[in-house]
Amino acid sequence: MSTTTSNESRSRGKAPAGERLADWADGRLGIYSLAKANLRKIFPDHWSFMLGEVCLYSFIIIILTGVYLTLFFHPSMNEVEYHGSYVPLQGQLMSEAYRSTLNISFDVRGGLLIRQIHHWAALVFLGGMFVHMMRVFFTGAFRKPREINWLFGFLLFVLGMFTGFTGYSLPDDLLSGTGIRFMEGAILSVPIVGTYISFFLFGGEFPGHDFVARFYSIHILLLPGIMLGLVVGHLILVFYHKHTQFAGPGRKNTNVVGMPLMPVYMAKAGGFFFLVFGVIAAIAAIASINPIWTMGPYRPDQVSTGAQPDWYMGFAEGLIRAMPGWEINFWGHTLVLGVFIPLVLFGVVLMVIAAYPFLEAWVTGDKREHHILDRPRNAPTRTAFGVAWITVYMVGLIGGGNDLIATHFHLSINAVTWFVRIAFFVGPVIAFIVTKRICLGLQRRDRDKVLHGRESGIIKRLPHGEFIEVHEPLSQEQMYTLTAHEQYKPVEIGPTVDENGVERKVKGSEKLRAKLSKAYYGEDSQIPKPTVEEYREITSGHGHH
Amino acid sequence: MKKLSARRRHPLAAVVVLLLALAATGGLYAAFAPAGRAQADDSAQSLTIEEGKKLYEVGCASCHGTGGQGTSDGPSLVGVGAAAVDFQVGTGRMPAQQPGAQVQKKPNIYSQAEIDQLAAYVASLGAGPSVPTKQQYDPAGADVARGGELFRTNCTQCHAFKGVGGALTKGKFAPDLKDVSAKHIYEAMQTGPQNMPSFPDTTLTEQNKKDIIAYVKAINSDQTVSQGGLELGGLGPVSEGLFAWVFGLGALIVVAVWVAARTAKAKKS
Numbered sequence: 001m002s003t004t005t006s007n008e009s010r011s012r013g014k015a016p017a018g019e020r021l022a023d024w025a026d027g028r029l030g031i032y033s034l035a036k037a038n039l040r041k042i043f044p045d046h047w048s049f050m051l052g053e054v055c056l057y058s059f060i061i062i063i064l065t066g067v068y069l070t071l072f073f074h075p076s077m078n079e080v081e082y083h084g085s086y087v088p089l090q091g092q093l094m095s096e097a098y099r100s101t102l103n104i105s106f107d108v109r110g111g112l113l114i115r116q117i118h119h120w121a122a123l124v125f126l127g128g129m130f131v132h133m134m135r136v137f138f139t140g141a142f143r144k145p146r147e148i149n150w151l152f153g154f155l156l157f158v159l160g161m162f163t164g165f166t167g168y169s170l171p172d173d174l175l176s177g178t179g180i181r182f183m184e185g186a187i188l189s190v191p192i193v194g195t196y197i198s199f200f201l202f203g204g205e206f207p208g209h210d211f212v213a214r215f216y217s218i219h220i221l222l223l224p225g226i227m228l229g230l231v232v233g234h235l236i237l238v239f240y241h242k243h244t245q246f247a248g249p250g251r252k253n254t255n256v257v258g259m260p261l262m263p264v265y266m267a268k269a270g271g272f273f274f275l276v277f278g279v280i281a282a283i284a285a286i287a288s289i290n291p292i293w294t295m296g297p298y299r300p301d302q303v304s305t306g307a308q309p310d311w312y313m314g315f316a317e318g319l320i321r322a323m324p325g326w327e328i329n330f331w332g333h334t335l336v337l338g339v340f341i342p343l344v345l346f347g348v349v350l351m352v353i354a355a356y357p358f359l360e361a362w363v364t365g366d367k368r369e370h371h372i373l374d375r376p377r378n379a380p381t382r383t384a385f386g387v388a389w390i391t392v393y394m395v396g397l398i399g400g401g402n403d404l405i406a407t408h409f410h411l412s413i414n415a416v417t418w419f420v421r422i423a424f425f426v427g428p429v430i431a432f433i434v435t436k437r438i439c440l441g442l443q444r445r446d447r448d449k450v451l452h453g454r455e456s457g458i459i460k461r462l463p464h465g466e467f468i469e470v471h472e473p474l475s476q477e478q479m480y481t482l483t484a485h486e487q488y489k490p491v492e493i494g495p496t497v498d499e500n501g502v503e504r505k506v507k508g509s510e511k512l513r514a515k516l517s518k519a520y521y522g523e524d525s526q527i528p529k530p531t532v533e534e535y536r537e538i539t540s541g542h543g544h545h
Numbered sequence: 546m547k548k549l550s551a552r553r554r555h556p557l558a559a560v561v562v563l564l565l566a567l568a569a570t571g572g573l574y575a576a577f578a579p580a581g582r583a584q585a586d587d588s589a590q591s592l593t594i595e596e597g598k599k600l601y602e603v604g605c606a607s608c609h610g611t612g613g614q615g616t617s618d619g620p621s622l623v624g625v626g627a628a629a630v631d632f633q634v635g636t637g638r639m640p641a642q643q644p645g646a647q648v649q650k651k652p653n654i655y656s657q658a659e660i661d662q663l664a665a666y667v668a669s670l671g672a673g674p675s676v677p678t679k680q681q682y683d684p685a686g687a688d689v690a691r692g693g694e695l696f697r698t699n700c701t702q703c704h705a706f707k708g709v710g711g712a713l714t715k716g717k718f719a720p721d722l723k724d725v726s727a728k729h730i731y732e733a734m735q736t737g738p739q740n741m742p743s744f745p746d747t748t749l750t751e752q753n754k755k756d757i758i759a760y761v762k763a764i765n766s767d768q769t770v771s772q773g774g775l776e777l778g779g780l781g782p783v784s785e786g787l788f789a790w791v792f793g794l795g796a797l798i799v800v801a802v803w804v805a806a807r808t809a810k811a812k813k814s
Contacts, residue, residue, distance in 0.1 A: 046805060047806070048801075051801065053801075087690075090689070112773055120793060123785065124793040124794060127794045128797070131794065271804070275804070276800070279797055283792060283793055287773075287777055288774045288775060288777065289773065290782070294779070295706050296706070301698070305702055305719070306709075307781070311790070314783070400783070404712070404780055407710060412646065412715045413714060
């Protein structure tokens with residue numbers, strides 16, 4: 001190919017520089033076929049599809065600013081005396097890690113701004129992942145073929161939590177030290193292996209002289225490396241699966257309606273990156289985050305009230321704060337249930353949302369691919385489940401900030417804690433029921449709109465005196481959009497006796513599945529969408545509307 | 546003499562005598578009155594205590610009892626000292642407005658002279674810490690860094706890193722230290738008001754207290770320079786997380802909606 005083009009170009013004069021460069025690169029990288037296959041990739045347009053981009057861009061911002069911080073940070077716990085610019089800590093003994101973080105904040109040019117961008121971007125990154133995950137959840141975008149990608153995303157969220165936590169621990173200030181002490185306590189509460197893991201992690205008795213250096217490797221190398229790999233895998237799968245889209249005329253399970261990557265999304269995504277960077281940088285320039293100099297250096301004999309982790313660990317903090325301090329003593333050993341149960345719950349709460357797509361796939365028994373998104377109201381049980389899960393999470397967050405809620409709303413901290421204890425069990429149930437009812441109400445409204453049209457607000461008086469409101473029929477497109485979703489039928493167990501009259505043994509899992517399926521798709525869980533016949537009958541003139 | 550006795554029956558004689566008598570009385574009063582006041586100065590303490598007792602009977606006795614011995618509504622004031630009175634009344638906590646988990650701060654309605662009188666009365670009930678002098682509490686020249694270390698060792702458990710306060714059990718709380726004067730901080734440490742433990746000079750020396758006051762003034766007062774921008778209440782990760790969600794993610798979602806709404810228009814062919 002290259003020989004023929006070079007012959008042609010020689011006959012017609014020199015090719016433009018860009019073409020020659022592309023040719024040169026293609027000969028070595030094979031970019032033509034790659035570009036041809038992907039540059040015209042179509043992406044659908046919806047603001048909620050950009051939430052993932054927020055995460056990607058804040059991740060890039062974190063890496064860029066993090067590299068800058070590594071140039072000045074000393075991951076060492078050697079004891080040194082402070083003689084930098086911050087007066088209220090002059091002459092204090094502290095670890096080298098803390099001193100270098102103070103130097104980054106006060107003596108390195110741009111250091112404090114970069115530190116604040118790094119930290120704010122981390123909070124936004126985790127928040128973005130949370131919101132992105134909920135978008136995927138509530139629209140059913142996790143269904144086949146995207147279950148693996150859901151797990152990739154979930155892993156990114158969990159790894160993001162731990163990367164954030166290890167980063168928060170590095171400055172070795174009094175707040176982060178208290179956080180690590182908390183983590184050590186959680187590790188120690190694990191039966192049998194807890195003490196071994198703690199001694200292994202800290203290189204002996206807490207705090208030791210190793211954890212900053214170890215957390216440093218974990219924070220800047222191990223976890224971000226895994227995350228980078230997962231991000232690439234996540235994006236490759238998005239390309240491979242193609243993006244999902246909301247139902248609408250012309251949008252099918254087999255196509256994607258939208259704009260091509262090149263040039264539309266290249267420009268949009270590129271511009272959006274700078275907008276994200278701009279917003280985060282503006283926040284970092286306006287508001288202080290983690291002012292470690294007011295915390296002081298970490299010393300295990302000091303502690304402060306109002307010691308909380310960053311928000312993404314807040315619900316774990318809440319679980320611990322709300323848990324009664326139970327413990328069991330036997331044969332000289334102590335099982336600290338007051339810490340161990342919250343530790344287990346922390347994992348369970350996260351695992352539940354990770355495993356949900358597989359549960360739903362099992363209940364529906366649906367093996368088809370889904371590329372059209374659900375509107376949350378059209379999957380009431382899933383939506384209600386999601387809201388119940390968020391409720392548990394939020395209750396945990398309230399628990400994590402129980403002291404600040406108490407002081408700022410003039411409540412008793414004991415009352416707030418009791419609220420959290422009760423709401424942890426009752427809240428999700430109420431949220432589930434309420435959400436499901438709201439979804440069904442919205443489904444009924446959609447049904448009414450399709451069958452009777454939109455309320456126009458125009459009141460008409462008929463000759464015989466009756467008042468009616470004029471209903472405007474929906475457009476064809478709107479009606480399509482409102483009725484495009486598919487409604488499952490509950491799975492039946494099937495005949496328990498085969499054709500020969502032999503009784504079949506019904507497995508417990510089958511019964512469970514039938515029960516769940518009924519809960520999901522039974523009469524009480526979805527409003528039948530209007531059929532063509534119903535619509536015809538009403539619009540044929542027999543109706544009065 | 547003849548002249549005088551000749552006029553002693555004069556009709557105006559009585560008036561003259563009366564005038565002389567008045568002048569003499571007035572003069573004597575004028576001569577002795579300042580001396581009388583000077584005498585009262587010598588027993589100023591007892592007079593102040595007297596005044597303080599009157600104020601006490603109006604504002605305090607209903608809870609603390611008529612002799613300061615305490616009732617079921619208020620503790621005994623015997624031995625709490627003048628410093629405690631100066632703190633409690635000076636910050637407006639006493640007289641208490643209403644019972645509750647903790648007596649709240651409110652605008653103080655007593656003048657400093659009245660507070661001193663009350664303090665003198667309460668101090669007369671039993672020996673206790675006296676009101677510190679400016680020389681004792683003035684943080685000028687104190688070791689701020691040493692104060693920070695002491696603050697983190699003794700105070701942050703309740704008042705938090707930045708001295709913004711924190712929650713205690715059952716609706717009680719440690720207050721924000723921002724607008725508290727150096728004298729009141731000193732007195733609070735000395736006397737341990739309400740739920741606060743007391744730190745007498747045997748625990749925290751006068752110099753220690755000065756250092757702590759200097760540190761509190763450095764990190765949480767009007768003169769504090771916020772190094773990194775808005776402090777978000779100095780509350781730590783909870784307010785930071787809320788800010789990140791509302792203004793970080795909130796702004797980014799608004800931006801996303803804006804970008805998504807500006808799409809390339811397909812050409813109608």
